[in-house]
Amino acid sequence: MSDSHPQVSEQHEVTSTHETIVHIQDLKKAYTQGQSKVWALRGVDLEIKAGEFTAFMGPSGSGKTTLLNMIGALDRPSEGIVKINGRSLGEMSDTERAELRRNKVGFIFQSYNLLPVLTAYENAEFVLMVRGVPEAERKAKVMELLTAVGLGELAHRRPNELSGGQQQRVAIARAMAGEPALILADEPTANLDSQTGASLIALMRKLNQERGITFIFSTHDPQVIKAAKRVIRLVDGQIAADESKT
Amino acid sequence: MDSLDLKQSIKLLFKLAIRQLKRDKRRTLITGSAISLGLALFIFSDHIQQGSYQSLIKVGISTQAGHIVIQAQEHKDEQKIHDRQKLSKKLSKKPSRKLNQLDQRIEKVTELQMSLEQALSHAKISGLSLARAEIGGLLHSPVGGARTRLLAIDPQLEPKVSDWHKRLVPAKLPQGEKGEPIKSHWLKQDDDRGILLGQKLAERLDLTVGDKVVFSYSYQQENQSRLFRVRGVLKLSSEDQEASTALITLNAYNSSLNTQDQAQKVSIHLEQIDLLPQALAISHKLVKAHQAKQTNARLKLESLSWQEALPALYQFTLKDRQTSLAIFLIMGIMIAIGVLNTVAMSALERQRYFGVMMALGLSPKLMGALLVVEAFVLGIFASMIGLVLGILVSWPAVEYGLDLSEMVGEGMEVGGVVMETTIHAVWHPEGLLLFTSASIILSLLASLWPAWRTTHLSALDAMRGPDTQ
Known part of the structure; x- marks a missing residue:
């Protein structure tokens, strides 16, 4: 199975609704290292509209991943506000944050982070199972997604039987399965060769265009930055530049 | 949005637990063997002990007293x-x-x-x-x-x-x-x-x-x-x-x-x-x-x-039983600590795995429950093997008896009653039930602390943690 020829079934473009999906206001995050505090984010203000294909770029330690974790309700801010679909994450309990991640957010990780005991099919199915979606519905949805990412025939392989590119495709299918409003991808191409990376970027861009899903990347990869419709440059925990492409 | 109901949660947890146990064969085998062999030993000892008590009581009743004196x-x-x-x-x-x-x-x-x-x-x-x-x-x-x-x-x-x-x-x-x-x-x-x-x-x-x-x-x-x-x-x-x-x-x-x-x-x-x-x-x-x-x-x-007529014999069987149960309990706790160590190590090694599941929306409670279910599945499986093994090992002692003459010489005397040198073990269904249940319960108890710790993990910290799997 090639990583470079994903089959995307639907070819129509979904128009962005231009609703604000992510609202960030004066966001600060400090980590304690020994006696001292290290500020990873130093006051970030940001709005991301539904359907955007946005990349956070910047040197290591600039706060890209921290910002992504804040948006994904994986971490709590030291100061400031993060709202997803108008709901402030700071006011949510751990259970509500888990529910938000389950229902609204999809994650794609640099090191794929597939569950090793599950097959490709079951990994993609996992989010739907956790949501309690009926089996027939799950099956149809997962097979459609795996076919869309070009892995229909490898559905019953375990992660250790798949290449890095194939594993990342499964991770994309998993992130897509719950039809989230937002997919957060933390350096998704960092562990892949450039050809595989390019094909995955193309795949995500297509899914963004066809299904209207908002993608936010943290990346160093010039290919991702090139494909992104909005590029936000972070330096020392602050937004240094915010460029939108037409 | 929908979320898991109880039946679906149980199904998911059992599926993940069984997969994990199959995947980590070496650890499952070692921990399972400790439970199975421990249980088989308890069952065998219990059958022998019941046999020796019955033999002592039978000899005491038949030669020195009666059921009533x-x-x-x-x-x-x-x-x-x-x-x-x-x-x-x-x-x-x-x-x-x-x-x-x-x-x-x-x-x-x-x-x-x-x-x-x-x-x-x-x-x-x-x-x-x-x-x-x-x-x-x-x-x-x-x-x-x-x-x-x-x-x-x-x-x-x-x-x-x-x-x-x-x-x-x-x-x-x-x-x-x-x-x-x-x-x-x-x-x-x-x-x-x-x-x-x-x-x-x-x-x-x-x-x-x-x-x-x-x-x-x-x-x-x-x-x-x-x-x-x-x-x-x-x-x-x-x-x-x-x-x-x-x-x-x-x-x-x-x-x-x-x-x-x-x-x-x-x-x-x-x-x-x-x-x-x-x-x-x-x-x-x-x-x-x-x-x-x-x-x-x-x-x-x-x-x-007979209990009043042969007080020394009766007290011996009671006290010996209490002592044996205390020893069984201590050995059971030692096995449980072994299980606890295994579950805790397994949980530590899978922190990132847990972090990912939390990131995907699995609640901390379900994460903890997963470890409990793993221990439960292992406990049930290993206990069933231990039960069968215990019965198989006991069978010759029930059928042919166990010759202890080299160990006890002419026979141990208890309250004036001389124990036979060949002890015929007897089936003891209450013991089978007691030890098998205890084995499963101790396996479950051993998973509670690692499970509790897991419920207190943050998804991000867990994903940063070690994962050797």
């Missing part, structure tokens, strides 16, 4: 001090006003036995009533004398409850004589001169079947003696017993004391042990009535269950 109150007091040295010290310090052994005789024994059997039969309880007595003294032969305990029995009824008759062995010829050993014979009902000697006693006194022997004893403050003829030799459970025990008939006992129809104990041997309380109630009533028929005003009769 009717005897003088003094007899029980003497039995409580089962250390003979302590007893003699006590008796020598305080001249007792109590009845001595030979005065603890129940009169009109046949009448008591008949009324007991009638009353039991009326209450639809099957049982046999048996009389016995005992005299201590010296047995003399031409070569010397030996302290001897003469047990007076009913030769017709005794074989129905005890195995003395099966212990008859051919008697060696006296020293210097050549020829085949002489066949021993069981006592006849009306034989008031016959005596059966323990094998060691016969050897010490250089006696064989047909020889004459004199028994001297003190009765009514006078030395008495009686001539017996050896009818046979008995192979008994211990050398001590063999060197100091002889059997005579109740007729001989009564003739020796110039009495009629008297004995020291009347015992009731039930077919169904669970009817003991009802039988004991009947016995209490009849003993009260029989008390009035005694000419010896100082004799106070009482009716005792």
Whole structure:
């Protein structure tokens, strides 16, 4: 199975609704290292509209991943506000944050982070199972997604039987399965060769265009930055530049 | 949005747990083996222990008591001090006003036995009533004398409850004589001169079947003696017993004391042990009535269950059981700590895996539940194997017995009852249930702490944590 020829079934473009999906206001995050505090984010203000294909770029330690974790309700801010679909994450309990991640957010990780005991099919199915979606519905949805990412025939392989590119495709299918409003991808191409990376970027861009899903990347990869419709440059925990492409 | 209901949660957790256990084969095998082998050992030990208790109790009941024993109150007091040295010290310090052994005789024994059997039969309880007595003294032969305990029995009824008759062995010829050993014979009902000697006693006194022997004893403050003829030799459970025990008939006992129809104990041997309380109630009533028929005003009769009649034996089985359960518990806790360590290590190694599941929206509670389910599945699986293994290992001990003669020599004595050197284990369903349940519960308990820790992980910290899988 090639990583470079994903089959995307639907070819129509979904128009962005231009609703604000992510609202960030004066966001600060400090980590304690020994006696001292290290500020990873130093006051970030940001709005991301539904359907955007946005990349956070910047040197290591600039706060890209921290910002992504804040948006994904994986971490709590030291100061400031993060709202997803108008709901402030700071006011949510751990259970509500888990529910938000389950229902609204999809994650794609640099090191794929597939569950090793599950097959490709079951990994993609996992989010739907956790949501309690009926089996027939799950099956149809997962097979459609795996076919869309070009892995229909490898559905019953375990992660250790798949290449890095194939594993990342499964991770994309998993992130897509719950039809989230937002997919957060933390350096998704960092562990892949450039050809595989390019094909995955193309795949995500297509899914963004066809299904209207908002993608936010943290990346160093010039290919991702090139494909992104909005590029936000972070330096020392602050937004240094915010460029939108037409 | 939908979320998991209970049934779906359980299904998901079991699926993940089984997958994880299959994936981590080495750890599953090691932990599972510890549980299985531990459980099999507990089951085997329990079956052996139950077998030894039953054997001890059976021997005690058949040779020394009965399920119910009717005897003088003094007899029980003497039995409580089962250390003979302590007893003699006590008796020598305080001249007792109590009845001595030979005065603890129940009169009109046949009448008591008949009324007991009638009353039991009326209450639809099957049982046999048996009389016995005992005299201590010296047995003399031409070569010397030996302290001897003469047990007076009913030769017709005794074989129905005890195995003395099966212990008859051919008697060696006296020293210097050549020829085949002489066949021993069981006592006849009306034989008031016959005596059966323990094998060691016969050897010490250089006696064989047909020889004459004199028994001297003190009765009514006078030395008495009686001539017996050896009818046979008995192979008994211990050398001590063999060197100091002889059997005579109740007729001989009564003739020796110039009495009629008297004995020291009347015992009731039930077919169904669970009817003991009802039988004991009947016995209490009849003993009260029989008390009035005694000419010896100082004799106070009482009716005792075997547990009261053989207190040392009963206490031994209780205390030994408690000690064993405590040891089993400690061993179980040690195995549980092993399981806990494995689950905790497994949880630590899978932190990132847990972090990912949390990032995907699995709640911390379900994460914790996953570890509990893993331990539960492992506990069930390993316990079932342990149960089968325990039964398989116990089976030969149940069928063929376990020969402990090298370990216990002539047999361990408990409260005057000598344990058989070959122990036949007995199936103990309550033990199977108890140990198997305990094994599963301890496996579950061992997972609680790692599970609790997992519920307190943050998804991000967990994803940053170690993951060697």
